[in-house]
Amino acid sequence: MSTVQSIPGGAAPAATPGGGGGGGASYVEVAASPEFRELRARFRRFVFPMTVLFLAWYFTYVLLAAYAPGFMGIGIVGDINVGLVLGLGQFLSTFVITWLYVRWADREFDTSAAELRARIEGPAPAEAGGESR
Amino acid sequence: MTTAPVLAADTVGEPAVNITIFAIFVAATLVIVLRVARTNRTATDYYAGGRAFSGRQNGIAISGDYLSAASFLGIAGAIALQGYDGFLYSIGFLVAWLVALLLVAELLRNTGRYTMADVLSFRLRQGPVRTAAAVSTLAVSFFYLLAQMTGAGGLVNLLLGVSGSAAQNITIAIVGVLMIVYVLVGGMKGTTWVQIIKAVLLVTGAALMTIWVLGKNGMNLSTLLGEGAAASPRGEAVLEPGVRYGTSNLTKIDFISLSIALVLGTAGLPHVLMRFYTVPSALQARRSVAWAIGIIGLFYLFTLVLGFGAMYLVGAEEITSAPGGQNSAAPLLAYELGGTLLLGIIAAVAFATILAVVAGLTITASASFAHDVYNSVIKKGTATPEREVRVARITAVVIGAIAIVGGIFAKNQNVAFLVALAFAVAASANLPTILYSLFWKGFTTRGALWSIYGGLISAVVLIVFSPVVSGKVNANGTSASMIKDTSVDFSWFPLENPGIVSIPLAFFLGWLGSVTSRKPTGAEAEEFEAKFAEMEVRSLTGAGAEKALVH
Numbered sequence: 001m002s003t004v005q006s007i008p009g010g011a012a013p014a015a016t017p018g019g020g021g022g023g024g025a026s027y028v029e030v031a032a033s034p035e036f037r038e039l040r041a042r043f044r045r046f047v048f049p050m051t052v053l054f055l056a057w058y059f060t061y062v063l064l065a066a067y068a069p070g071f072m073g074i075g076i077v078g079d080i081n082v083g084l085v086l087g088l089g090q091f092l093s094t095f096v097i098t099w100l101y102v103r104w105a106d107r108e109f110d111t112s113a114a115e116l117r118a119r120i121e122g123p124a125p126a127e128a129g130g131e132s133r
Numbered sequence: 134m135t136t137a138p139v140l141a142a143d144t145v146g147e148p149a150v151n152i153t154i155f156a157i158f159v160a161a162t163l164v165i166v167l168r169v170a171r172t173n174r175t176a177t178d179y180y181a182g183g184r185a186f187s188g189r190q191n192g193i194a195i196s197g198d199y200l201s202a203a204s205f206l207g208i209a210g211a212i213a214l215q216g217y218d219g220f221l222y223s224i225g226f227l228v229a230w231l232v233a234l235l236l237v238a239e240l241l242r243n244t245g246r247y248t249m250a251d252v253l254s255f256r257l258r259q260g261p262v263r264t265a266a267a268v269s270t271l272a273v274s275f276f277y278l279l280a281q282m283t284g285a286g287g288l289v290n291l292l293l294g295v296s297g298s299a300a301q302n303i304t305i306a307i308v309g310v311l312m313i314v315y316v317l318v319g320g321m322k323g324t325t326w327v328q329i330i331k332a333v334l335l336v337t338g339a340a341l342m343t344i345w346v347l348g349k350n351g352m353n354l355s356t357l358l359g360e361g362a363a364a365s366p367r368g369e370a371v372l373e374p375g376v377r378y379g380t381s382n383l384t385k386i387d388f389i390s391l392s393i394a395l396v397l398g399t400a401g402l403p404h405v406l407m408r409f410y411t412v413p414s415a416l417q418a419r420r421s422v423a424w425a426i427g428i429i430g431l432f433y434l435f436t437l438v439l440g441f442g443a444m445y446l447v448g449a450e451e452i453t454s455a456p457g458g459q460n461s462a463a464p465l466l467a468y469e470l471g472g473t474l475l476l477g478i479i480a481a482v483a484f485a486t487i488l489a490v491v492a493g494l495t496i497t498a499s500a501s502f503a504h505d506v507y508n509s510v511i512k513k514g515t516a517t518p519e520r521e522v523r524v525a526r527i528t529a530v531v532i533g534a535i536a537i538v539g540g541i542f543a544k545n546q547n548v549a550f551l552v553a554l555a556f557a558v559a560a561s562a563n564l565p566t567i568l569y570s571l572f573w574k575g576f577t578t579r580g581a582l583w584s585i586y587g588g589l590i591s592a593v594v595l596i597v598f599s600p601v602v603s604g605k606v607n608a609n610g611t612s613a614s615m616i617k618d619t620s621v622d623f624s625w626f627p628l629e630n631p632g633i634v635s636i637p638l639a640f641f642l643g644w645l646g647s648v649t650s651r652k653p654t655g656a657e658a659e660e661f662e663a664k665f666a667e668m669e670v671r672s673l674t675g676a677g678a679e680k681a682l683v684h
Contacts, residue, residue, distance in 0.1 A: 027663070027666050027667035027670045027671070027676070027677075028662070028663050028666045028667075030666075030670045030674070030676070031665075031666035031667075031669055031670050032666070036670060036673075036674075039673060039674070040669070040673060043673060047235040047236060050231075050235055051231070051232070051235055051236060054228065054231050055396070058224075058225075058228045058392075058396060059392070061224070062221075062225075062388070062389060062392040063389070065217075065221055065374035065375075065378075065388075066374070066378065066379070066385040066388050066389060067385065069373050069374050069375040069379055072217075072373050072374050073372065073373035077355065078353075078355030078356070078358075078359065079355045079356075079358035079359040079362065079372060080354065080355050080358070081372055081373065083217055083372070083373055083374055084217075084358075084372070087217075087220055087221075087224055088434075090224045090227070090228055091224070091227065091430050091433070091434065094227055094228055094230070094231060094426060094430060095426065095427070095430060097231055097235075098230075098231070098234060098422075098423050098426045098427075099423075101234060101235060101419075102419060102420075102423050105239075105419055106416075110416065113673060113674045113675060114674075114675075116670070116673075116674040116676070117674040117675050117676040119676075120670070120674075120676040120677065121676055121677070
């Protein structure tokens with residue numbers, strides 16, 4: 001944990017399938033634990049739908065720009081039209097999704113991830129012996 | 134413009150001012166690079182800046198790496214000439230960062246050390262996968278590098294008041310030599326600081342001009358758009374999509390193809406991925422991307438204002454007739470607003486932009502060769518870190534030399550398509566393999582190789598046989614292709630952007646190669662499982678991730 005380059009080996013982080021580090025638990029054990037499965041499920045439940053959402057919204061916009069220029073040209077106020085509002089909407093949605101993800105990851109993801117990391121790396125002595133089964 | 138101190142043919146402003154401001158930038162960055170060079174001791178210092186940058190610093194540096202001359206000069210110019218269709222570009226460039234934020238940045242930071250190949254080869258066969266990843270990294274970096282170098286040659290006519298082939302060659306050589314110095318002396322730390330300084334200058338300059346243009350219009354965007362449309366030869370059409378991409382069914386499909394490559398390419402650009410290793414943790418990688426999205430988004434909003442400002446304050450005719458054409462819109466607008474001094478600042482920022490981007494590309498390409506090819510494949514992981522860094526430095530010099538020679542040869546060619554090609558290759562050859570190896574247990578070495586080489590080769594071959602290389606003729610009979618001889622035409626692929634074919638193909642090949650692989654059995658299957666477990670746990674929890682260096 002305290003060493004700077006904790007993974008030996010030059011080319012790739014060398015795999016030690018048996019054990020991880022100072023925390024006692026191995027990667028395989030942690031991967032099989034219900035807590036890790038829960039963490040992975042929560043991560044995927046957030047990022048996969050969000051990815052589908054923003055890609056669908058982006059490609060809807062792209063298709064509208066290509067095939068519905070008339071719709072994009074409908075004026076809203078002054079020289080501001082639907083196309084500009086939807087384009088600026090892409091900026092807004094990107095900022096909002098970024099903010100939502102950072103807030104979710106900071107509040108809900110990091111603590112659980114740190115707890116599982118400690119099972120492998122330590123340093124909390126209470127965690128060292130307590131392997132998850 | 135009538136009072137402009139016009140010097141050489143079509144030059145605006147005072148070249149001496151432009152050169153002086155640029156020289157100040159170079160001197161300041163060299164001092165910083167020399168200072169940080171004293172703490173460059175290990176391979177982690179050279180490749181990853183000791184992983185000691187904060188998320189905010191790295192976010193600013195990512196913006197500096199990403200906002201190339203194509204973004205600044207190219208998009209502002211495209212908006213000035215084509216209106217809304219230029220704006221469409223910037224949206225793809227921005228939304229793409231969500232792929233990096235949600236799916237790639239943190240997992241990559243937790244799993245790898247220095248390069249993209251660290252992650253791709255984590256649980257696959259090292260030799261072939263690292264070689265493939267390095268080939269793709271070098272290809273993307275080279276295309277991008279060549280586009281930037283020729284851009285530097287093109288700018289010199291407009292900004293430095295010199296013309297002719299010799300002056301362009303000298304400029305390209307100076308940019309190349311400076312880039313080599315930054316990378317050799319400063320490593321990743323020096324390069325990062327160059328990018329931070331450049332990003333601050335670029336965004337500040339663009340913000341200043343944006344407020345200036347909006348101020349002329351009573352801070353009203355609608356008034357600005359109206360002024361632009363009234364002055365443009367295309368009239369109200371510049372307010373809607375379609376001026377550039379709406380002319381035929383083919384251009385519409387081409388636009389969709391480009392959009393796919395833009396949104397999926399960013400998270401596969403090796404020089405962007407490498408930046409995630411310069412921070413101490415996944416948390417800071419997350420902060421980096423959030424900062425980058427904020428800065429890049431803001432910057433593209435500025436370019437919208439700058440583009441429409443140039444549309445009416447400079448005018449389409451003056452932009453197209455200026456040396457540099459479309460790329461001259463932003464510098465000409467600066468001159469119109471703030472005269473010689475502001476033009477000098479913006480011109481210097483434009484050169485700083487090119488310099489910072491090429492330095493970032495060079496360090497990435499040199500790291501990939503030294504770490505993935507030299508150490509892992511040739512030396513089977515036995516090279517010492519000192520030896521590996523020495524090879525990386527030599528590689529940087531070689532790449533710099535190739536870039537100078539390539540830039541000089543390509544300077545009269547129409548190579549603007551190279552940036553789009555770099556994104557298409559990144560989206561085809563890199564992103565599918567990154568996503569598969571992070572999220573799909575059944576992904577195999579064969580799947581990775583088929584996907585990387587299939588994506589790379591299909592994107593490049595389709596470009597070679599597309600109208601951007603041969604056979605595209607303008608309405609006035611001149612060539613719009615890279616090959617200027619209009620009698621040469623070997624194009625058969627109708628689109629200018631290969632992404633719509635090469636990206637789905639690469640995803641498909643990755644899947645096909647994997648499901649047709651021999652299933653591992655016995656001890657081999659056990660090791661396969663263990664490797665996947667390790668990668669999954671590491672990528673999500675950060676266990677075993679590389680730590681920051683403490684000096």
